[in-house]
Amino acid sequence: MRKSIYFTLSRKDQDKIPNTFVVDNKVGGDDYTFWIKEFEKKNYDIYFVNWDDYSNQIFLNTYHYNSSKFVEPKKLTPEDAIFLYKQEGFLLPENISRFHRMLDEIELTGAFIINNPKTIRWNISKEHLYYLMENDAKVCKAYEVKDVINRVGSGEKFVVKPKIASRGDGLILINFKEDLNKIKNLEDSLENYVAQELCNGIREGEKSLFFIGNNYSHAVLKVPNPDNKNEIRCNKSAGGIVSKYEPTEEEIEYSKGIMNLISKKYPTMYSRIDFSYHNNEPHIIEAELLNPSAFAIFARVGEEFAIKLVNFLDKLISKHLTK
Ligand SMILES: Nc1ncnc2c1ncn2[C@@H]1O[C@H](COP(=O)(O)OP(=O)(O)O)[C@@H](O)[C@H]1O
Ligand SMILES: [Mg+2]
Incomplete structure (x- = not known):
């Protein structure tokens, strides 16, 4: 049996470009293109869907990437995997309950969901920091x-x-x-x-370390807009500058410690730990476990990361299919 994986991606100009699924990459970049190549090598059927198109338990516009055409949409089954990846606008207040409903319904189908729904539900709110604080992690409180x-x-x-x-x-x-x-x-x-x-080292930037399972993969440094001294947001969308970063051993150990704490309670597959220095020590600002931008291309490990990630996910999906 061929395995199948759905990717939620932002679709560009759906009304103007009806016959193909053009992915809007303005957020997060092209990392997924490398992942798809790896899934293709493993003979997966790959589908592109837009979460915004989800209605009555199906994605109304389901694009079959392998044959470059739209196909009859169908409800997910336990044989499918779905990577809740790019979901433009789903965190807006007006959309959040719809997102939760979609997650609940997809979970009921028995499909394999990336990341784990329990982890997504926990991580979606910044209240996830409370768990890390309760467990004495160094957190920007x-x-x-x-x-x-x-x-x-x-x-x-x-x-x-x-x-x-x-x-x-x-x-x-x-x-x-x-x-x-x-x-x-x-x-x-x-x-x-x-x-x-306020994390007092924020103007020196935020470091993002990526993990596949609990294994460290790569890192980037994101600094707030250098031209605006009052800016603290490192997000690329707010003028932040992203570059490849080689973390120190201590920084890797620090982030691993956070990952170990998280995965004790919340299964993790693909994760990003964002921290900055506060009083000269790393302090986490947030853990991104729901569709973090991978920045692997920025770190010049686009393909390498894809191979590791897809091998890891394929093993989990194969295990899920034998259940
Ligand atoms: N406590 C803080 N101290 C300093 N800077 C912060 C703090 N919280 C957030 N920021 C800045 O704002 C950015 C966005 O906040 P963040 O908590 O990461 O939310 P989002 O989910 O919107 O990325 C961070 O990347 C960081 O640059
Ligand atoms: Mg952030």
Whole structure:
């Protein structure tokens, strides 16, 4: 039996380009193209779908990559694998419940899901940092906003950010008492935000270390826009600059420690640990376990990473199929 894998990808100009699935790569780049080649070598049927097209338990536009054409959409089965990869806009408040519903329904089909749904549900909110804090990891500490509101503005600096967001969207830097007004001006409920202590080394950048299972693969350094001294967001979409990085042994050990802690409770396949220096020590800002951009091309290991990742996933998928 041929194995099959679905990739959720952002589709460009669906209305204007009806007969082919043009992938919108503006976020995250082309890493998936290398992965697909490896899955092809392993004789997988590869399907491209857009999460936004998911309705009544099927992806309305299902593109069969191997034959370069759209095919009759069907409900996933336990024989399918699906990589919830690029999902443009799914973390927006208006879309999040739809995303959860899709995840629940796909899980019920018995398909093999990358990453594990339990891990996705945990990681989707910045509250995942609480688990790491409870287990004494070195974390840029995060709190419920109500619990630190009295500390804010009295010399301590915080970053208030939505619990569910990406690309640095909705982030507020609280340096001074007056900045509290920015929180008051939020139309949303404070419960939807975390207040995280400001990591004081952020202008030197955030390091992202990638893991396949619990094995370290490669790293990049992301620095905030150098022309704007007030910018703390390292996200590429916010003008951050990404480059290849060779981490020190200590940094690899630090990130591995975080991965070990996570995988004790949440199965991990493809992960990214984002940390910066705070008081001269690595402190995690967030763990990205749901569709992290791999930046393997930036690290000049596009193909190498693809081979390792696909070998790893293929073993898990094959095991799932024998169950
Ligand atoms: N506590 C913090 N201290 C310093 N910089 C931060 C902090 N939290 C976030 N940032 C900056 O903002 C960026 C986006 O925040 P992050 O928590 O990674 O959310 P997102 O999921 O939107 O990427 C980070 O990459 C980092 O550059
Ligand atoms: Mg981030």
